[in-house]
Amino acid sequence: MATFDHVLPAEEELTVPEVNLSSASLRAGAFHLGKYCENQNNEFMLCRQELNDPRKCLAEGRAVTSCALEFFRKVKKTCYAEFTQYANCLDKSSGDLHFKHCRNTQGVLDKCMLDNLDIERPEYGYFSRAKIHHTDRPAPAKREKKVYEDATPGLPDDYPRPPAKFGSRLHYMM
16 A cells, blocks of 8 residues: 555656567567576566565666667667567467467577577576576665564463363373
């Protein structure tokens, strides 16, 4: 819930150029884009996870967007025909943009990306592996654990303990 104590960022801080591409184009470049912008993406996700406040990670988000724009501009300069052919294949070969129908055009794009941009398509499962990300941002301060006073102090050891009226309370020890 937002209250008057929350400071919201100005409209100028939130306005960034968008990556204006279709779903098929984004899917066609997804693996190479993930590899190209891996450091910026990891920095942004680390910021979001540690600070738990999206307002404090706007600069990292802008870095991710600018990296994506830079990547697609480079692809347009070097591998435009191969990229467009692969994106069209994904778009028109199935209703769910499935990769399996376009492996030939994918191979052509992968070769172009490797030759011109020196970006190799990551192997299956690359993005789901655990990795260590080194950052220049200082680690957030750790919250101190709350310590609660004991609500009921224990009985002293010499307090009289009469036997139970209706048998042992510890029935499982009988």
